[in-house]
Each structure stands twice: as structure tokens, then as C-alpha cells.
Amino acid sequence: MYCTKKVTEDLYWVGASDRRLALFENMYPIPRGVSYNSYVLLDEKTVLLDTVDRSVSGQFLENLEHVLAGRSLDYLIVNHMEPDHCALIADIVLRYPEVKIVGNTKTFGMIRQFFDLNVDSRAVMIKEGDTLITGKHTLFFAMIPMVHWPEAMVTYDAYDKVLFSADAFGTFGALNGNIFADEVDFENQWLEDARRYLTNIVGKYGAQVQAALKKALTLDIQMLCPLHGPVWRENLGWFIDKYQKWSTYTPEDHNVLVLYGSIYGNTENAAAVLAGKLADAGEKNIAMYDVSVTDPSYLLSEAFRCDRIIFACPTYNGGIFPKMETLLHELKAHNFQNRKVAVFDNGTWAATAGKQIREMLSQMKNMEIMEPCLSVKSALKADQLEEMDKIVEFMVR
């Protein structure tokens, strides 16, 4: 049975959700699932905006057939060539042989790589600022390279003032009947996943997201139609502001994040003592995670949210406890910057992790790193509490 949603007078959502997939991109846990959005514009010409992941192909093809209601498909606009959106291009061509495919030079290069498809005869090659008139609707195209692949582009429907934003403004999370952001408690139930999605997947490309936002802000946008997650038709400024923060590595909250690793529990104990002292000093909503327990994608997202971070872990074979080292590599790889940080380490015979963590942090831009670093010798002792108080002073001042 088809499962579609009317978005505007002429626009339909024909996507579907996957609640079985454990890891998005075989990397990121998605306990709330994910949606693959696809849209159909019914004008004098019919237009499909992106396809979906192969996992939801059955539902999608049925949706498309229902919305077209016997009409042929004139155009398929490919805003993004990642397989979770482009997987069904060849299937669309088989079902709708008259279809023309709209994309930029890089799009067609990638279509040739992914598919054995003679695309040239049906290619409508567009570039920045080009238009496609479909009847009463005029569609504009703008390139948003590296948000998050080089060929990525957005389509703007000037008639309804709708921006089809590709992966921008997307989020993890299956759509549960409500496809509009104003129909769900986005701030409490979706924001964490939206942050985790953007920071992990496109976090490295803050400058490119900024460039895309600058272009978008020149348009009168009444609706955002991303390729994952809810459609935005209210309060767009609130969500765009989140993107401004994430893409400029500006913290959202004045909160301390405590990230610790521990083998036998002594570093964990010291982290708990420190968090208690921070609370005594007035810190609210302290966030604390064991780096061995929580997936790095959540920790990276939390690091983007908080303005101050404490890293603590044991020394491991002369190096950093591996789970912490992985996280630090992730932060560096995502261009993480602009935070106040303190470090403490632990070691039973030669503690070197703290020095190495600070070296890694100093390779990130604009990090205010506390010196020196507290070093626990196996277990925290009362004579080190004063040193711990100094971390608290540094964090709260």
C-alpha cells in the first residue's frame, strides 16, 4: 500500500523510513532509525527530487506510482549522488524510460561510475544559477560542494519558496507519521540526533556549510525539504541558527563535558570526584561519559554542544587509552576547535597519557588548554584534591 504525504498543493513526499538498520553508513548507531526523503512535484511537467536507499525501494516505487497516477515522469533531479539517495536511478529509468535526469557535471560523472547506464541521451546538465521551468514552478539550482559530497546541490522552487536542501538540514530518526518538524517535539526528541548527524557527517566541512548557508540566506525560504528527517515549514530560523553554530564550531551550551576512560575504575572515580566539585562550584547539567561505553558519534556531538571539556584516562602501553585516542582523532578529523579544555591522566609506573592528549589537543585550533595536568598515581589520594580544585577554578572562571 502506498504511504505518501501531501507537502504543498503540488508537492508530495514519497519517501520511507528504515527502523532495522543498526549503523548508518555502517558507522553511526541509529536507534531511532532513519528516513530517506524523496519528493514529487506535479506541475505541467512531473518532477522527482532524488530517489531513496535500496532498503526502502519497494515502498518508494509504490509511492511514486501512486502520486503520478498514470502520468509519465518527465524529470529526475539528482541533488545528491550518495547511494542512500541515488540507489534507484537505474530503476527509475527502467520504469519511466522517457525521464530526463537533471544534475551538474560531477553528478553525471558519478552516475557513470555507479551505474552501467547510458545517461547522456537523457542528461540535462545544469550549473549554478540555472533554471528549469516546469509549468507554473521555476526551479533554481545552486551548488553546495562538500555538504557533504563534491557534487551536492540544492534546488529552490521559487513559486512555493521551497528549498530542497539535500543532506543539509537532515537528521537521523525515522518519520513516524508526522513528516513536519512543527508536528513533533523537535527540540526535545530530535535535536540530539540532528546535531549528531550534522557534526559527525559534515562537521569537518564547517566552511563549506557556511558557504551554503550564505547562499541559502539570500533566498526567501518558506520551507526546507531535506533528504532525511522532518520537513521544516515553521521556525526555520531556529534550526538555521543551530547550523550557524555547528558550522562555526561555536558551542551551543555553557556546560562542562567530562569524557573519561578507565580500566579498573580509578580514573572513573577521579572523574566522579571532579564532577561533584564542579557541581559544588555551581555548574549545572554536567555531561559525563565513559568513552568505552558510549559510541564516539555521541561524544563528538556532545563536544560540539558544550563549551568546556575535561579529558581523563589511564596510560596504556606508554600511550593514550585507545578508546580516548580514537575519540581525539575523531575530534581532530572533524576540525574541532574553540574550546576550553583540561586533562588529567592516570598511570601506575609511568603516566604519559596526559602529555600526549594535550599534544593532540594543541593541534586543534583555538583550544585553551589548562597547564599543568593532574596525574593520578593508580588511585586518587586526598593530597591531590587541591590540584583538582585548580581544574574546577580553571573551568568555572
Ligand SMILES: Cc1cc2nc3c(=O)[nH]c(=O)nc-3n(C[C@H](O)[C@H](O)[C@H](O)COP(=O)(O)O)c2cc1C
Ligand atoms: C594494557 C595496559 C597497559 C598499561 N600501560 C601503562 C603504562 O604504559 N604506564 C603506566 O603508568 N601504566 C600503565 N598501565 C596501568 C594503568 O594505566 C594504571 O593501572 C591506571 O591506574 C589504571 O587506571 P584505571 O583504574 O582508571 O583503569 C597499563 C595497564 C594496562 C591494562
